[in-house]
Amino acid sequence: MVSINLLILLCGLLCISCNADSNSLCKSNRPELDLQSVIDSLIQQQRKLCTYQCLTNEEKNSVKALKNQVENVTNLLFHPPLIYNNKKYVISKFPYQSSDEAMTYCTAFGGYLAEVNDNKEYTALQNFVLNTPAVDIVLIAGSDAIAEGTWRFQRTGGPVPILDWIPGQPDNLGEEDCLNLWKNYGGKMNDLPCGFRSSEDRFMCELPK
Ligand SMILES: [Ca+2]
Numbered sequence: 001m002v003s004i005n006l007l008i009l010l011c012g013l014l015c016i017s018c019n020a021d022s023n024s025l026c027k028s029n030r031p032e033l034d035l036q037s038v039i040d041s042l043i044q045q046q047r048k049l050c051t052y053q054c055l056t057n058e059e060k061n062s063v064k065a066l067k068n069q070v071e072n073v074t075n076l077l078f079h080p081p082l083i084y085n086n087k088k089y090v091i092s093k094f095p096y097q098s099s100d101e102a103m104t105y106c107t108a109f110g111g112y113l114a115e116v117n118d119n120k121e122y123t124a125l126q127n128f129v130l131n132t133p134a135v136d137i138v139l140i141a142g143s144d145a146i147a148e149g150t151w152r153f154q155r156t157g158g159p160v161p162i163l164d165w166i167p168g169q170p171d172n173l174g175e176e177d178c179l180n181l182w183k184n185y186g187g188k189m190n191d192l193p194c195g196f197r198s199s200e201d202r203f204m205c206e207l208p209k
């Protein structure tokens, strides 16, 4: 921060000397520096640094308290998390009324319904479901509501790259357009209704670590 201040001061002095003598080296053939914008950008950077470094102890304690509160609420609503690949995955301790409602919960915690992007992540999430007690069916991201049989992530619209169905699934029984991992079947995939199905069903969020 001290060095930024020094640089700002030097820039300021250079500006003054340029204005005082128009024939000085400032008016040479060298391309002109837009000193004002350099200064503006330095001041802006200094402000950014300040948003963290210039907090008072009282403010830092408020931030800490708020983080603790979020953690306490998270622990109330979700089973202990899985940390994988710089992400945090959590399974709800309560059912969902719809996949939209589940997504709203995930969004409220800064994330989204867990999206399986590759085989390693799939294996990690399967094991997470298998190792989490009192959980059987767990909703994750993926829907074929728009075109039956074409599975896409609700958030991005991108295709679900890994589809590893339980034998006999997807059966679209009644109308099943949402994706879940089923512990009873090794944590493999099944289609199930996007609305409320059972008070035993849970959902999984993918959150920033
Ligand atoms: Ca379907």
Ligand SMILES: [Ca+2]
Binding pocket: 169, 170, 171, 172, 173, 176, 190, 191, 192
């Ligand atoms: Ca099914």
